[in-house]
Amino acid sequence: MATSTPVPELDAAAVAAWRADGGGALVTLFRTAREHLGGVAGVRMGEEGPVTVLVTAPEAVQHVLVRHPDRYVKRSHRARPLIGDGLLAATGDAWQRQRRVLQAQFTGRGMRRYEERIAGAARTAGARWAAYARTGEVFDVGEEMRRFALDTIWRSLTGHALDPATERELASVASVVAALPRLPADGTAPDAAVAADLARIDAVAHRAVAAARDGAAGPDGPGLLHVLLDAAESRPEYTERLIRDELVTLLVAGHETTASTLTWLHLLLDRHPAARERALAAGPEGSPERRQAVQALVHETLRLYPSAWILPRHATEPDVLSGHTIEAGTDLVVCPYLTHRDPELWENPEEFDPTRFTEPGRRPAHPGGYYPFGAGPRACLGLQFALRESTALLEELLPAPAPRFRSVPERAAFSITVRPDGPTPATLTT
Numbered sequence: 001m002a003t004s005t006p007v008p009e010l011d012a013a014a015v016a017a018w019r020a021d022g023g024g025a026l027v028t029l030f031r032t033a034r035e036h037l038g039g040v041a042g043v044r045m046g047e048e049g050p051v052t053v054l055v056t057a058p059e060a061v062q063h064v065l066v067r068h069p070d071r072y073v074k075r076s077h078r079a080r081p082l083i084g085d086g087l088l089a090a091t092g093d094a095w096q097r098q099r100r101v102l103q104a105q106f107t108g109r110g111m112r113r114y115e116e117r118i119a120g121a122a123r124t125a126g127a128r129w130a131a132y133a134r135t136g137e138v139f140d141v142g143e144e145m146r147r148f149a150l151d152t153i154w155r156s157l158t159g160h161a162l163d164p165a166t167e168r169e170l171a172s173v174a175s176v177v178a179a180l181p182r183l184p185a186d187g188t189a190p191d192a193a194v195a196a197d198l199a200r201i202d203a204v205a206h207r208a209v210a211a212a213r214d215g216a217a218g219p220d221g222p223g224l225l226h227v228l229l230d231a232a233e234s235r236p237e238y239t240e241r242l243i244r245d246e247l248v249t250l251l252v253a254g255h256e257t258t259a260s261t262l263t264w265l266h267l268l269l270d271r272h273p274a275a276r277e278r279a280l281a282a283g284p285e286g287s288p289e290r291r292q293a294v295q296a297l298v299h300e301t302l303r304l305y306p307s308a309w310i311l312p313r314h315a316t317e318p319d320v321l322s323g324h325t326i327e328a329g330t331d332l333v334v335c336p337y338l339t340h341r342d343p344e345l346w347e348n349p350e351e352f353d354p355t356r357f358t359e360p361g362r363r364p365a366h367p368g369g370y371y372p373f374g375a376g377p378r379a380c381l382g383l384q385f386a387l388r389e390s391t392a393l394l395e396e397l398l399p400a401p402a403p404r405f406r407s408v409p410e411r412a413a414f415s416i417t418v419r420p421d422g423p424t425p426a427t428l429t430t
Contacts, residue, residue: 004320007053009042025414027309027337030054034338040322053321053332056339058368060322064313064334066368066376072313072332074378078416079252082176082198085242086249087381094237098246099381101231101238105224106381111388117155117220118389121148124161126396133401133428141266141403141424146174146259152389153254157225157247158208159218169204170251172197177256181415205244224250257307258386260419262393265301267420268352270405275354280398291391294398296357298390299372304352306372307380309337309418336371337418345369401428 010033018029026045033041039057044050055064064072077089087098104110125148132139150170151162175197212225228246232238269276279297283289311334319326326332341349345364346356356362363370373380380386409422 004323004325007040007042007051007321007324007326008037009044009051010037012044015044027335027414030333030335030338034335034342039339039342040324050331053326053330054338055321055332055334056342057322058339058345058364058366061334061339061368061371061375062366063321064332065311065371065374065378068319069376069378071315071317071319073316074312075314078180079177081180082173082201083249083252084245086245088249088253089245095378097235097237101227101235102224102246102381105227106383106385108384111384113221114156114223114385115388117159117223118152118392120161121152121155121389122392122396124148124151125393126400129397129400129428136427136429138406138425138427141405141426142259142263142420145262145266146255148393149255149258149262149389150251152258153251155218155220155223156254156385157223157250158212159220159223161218166204169200172200173248173252173256176201177252177416201248202244205247208247209240209243253380253382254385257417258389260417261298261301261305261307261386262390263420263424264305265297265390265394266403266426267405267408267424268301268304269297269402270408272352273402275352276398276402279354279394285395285399291395292358293354294391294394295387296354297394298387299357300352300354302372303340303346303356303370304350305412305418306336306340307386307417308372308374309414310335311374336374339369339371342369403428 010029014032014036015029018032029043029045033043033054034056039055040060041054042051043054045052055061074091076091077083080089083089085094087095087102090098125144128144128147131137147162147167150167154160154162154166154170176194179194179197208225209229212222212229225247228238228243232243275297279290279293282293313332313334315326315328315330315332317328340346343349345366346369347362368375371379373383373386403426406425406427407422408424409420411421412418413421
């Protein structure tokens with residue numbers, strides 16, 4: 001092993017001050033560690049607990065996530081009570097097998113079979129948006145974005161548009177996601193309310209699986225659920241429980257993060273209306289120039305509010321990370337949220353400026369400087385899916401009247417995702 005030094009550790013006084021303030025958001029403690037110690041910093045969150053290594057420097061990010069994923073592994077997932085042994089939570093050989101089953105669905109070629117489903121969900125959302133503009137009705141932008149994203153992934157899973165009854169039942173997903181920080185990692189629910197939500201989600205999953213087995217493919221043909229059922233024909237590990245876990249994983253990963261991103265984007269455009277006008281003026285409807293400008297809106301929103309704001313890892317063997325000793329058994333937290341807001345990497349990092357993604361030289365050259373969906377072999381499979389559905393919806397909605405918010409959340413909530421902490425009531429006016 002090369003000569004190295006211990007990871008610098010945030011002093012106890014700073015941690016004590018954070019704890020005395022009621023703990024606050026964990027991101028506050030991490031931000032302090034990065035500002036004082038740099039891109040590889042030790043944080044002892046408990047008085048007697050071990051040091052957790054915070055990783056935000058691009059080179060260190062690449063080392064952990066891309067070059068040595070076998071040394072820095074994912075041990076579990078905070079959403080395990082909801083997603084079970086689905087792809088996000090799977091590890092080792094099981095993860096590799098499950099990823100192979102789904103990977104082809106999310107390549108450029110595989111994505112083509114879902115483009116009409118995405119477009120259909122966008123048109124449906126656009127029709128609702130037009131109705132709000134006609135009536136002046138107050139609606140919640142966050143709920144509309146969740147509704148669109150859920151419709152998109154449901155069409156992609158089953159081939160059917162989301163029906164009202166299923167939509168009502170799947171509201172339980174958001175309830176469980178909000179409760180996850182207080183759920184035990186072993187998957188047991190601490191109270192009857194969460195258990196009831198999980199039971200409703202299970203019931204939806206079981207009905208969808210039964211319908212798919214009965215040949216109930218939608219108008220656009222079979223979907224992702226049929227891919228799982230086909231896998232079960234030759235792979236004994238695809239039990240009823242694993243099919244359920246993968247289905248729920250795709251539901252959660254396929255709409256929670258996209259809904260949050262789109263909600264943030266509308267809030268940001270409300271504060272920066274010129275960015276919306278620039279995107280619309282970039283080219284005529286349907287042009288490559290318009291699409292590039294719209295995608296830049298999405299990328300800049302993901303820079304400020306990445307899909308996964310932290311990526312926990314566990315060191316399986318000793319290593320040297322950016323000149324610092326990492327002992328086997330060390331827990332690390334890679335933090336895209338802080339990398340994306342590093343003033344040494346991004347000019348005016350707290351500002352919303354989509355031209356970073358359209359003008360050459362405006363973003364870090366190092367690939368570890370921007371990774372909203374993770375990086376390396378465990379990067380999110382649904383990256384292209386999320387970008388395509390976000391772009392499709394914005395191309396539908398941006399030319400329409402912009403939402404006027406009655407109130408906006410004052411802060412962000414940091415859980416599995418980073419989302420607006422409160423409702424987003426708005427009207428549309430011509």
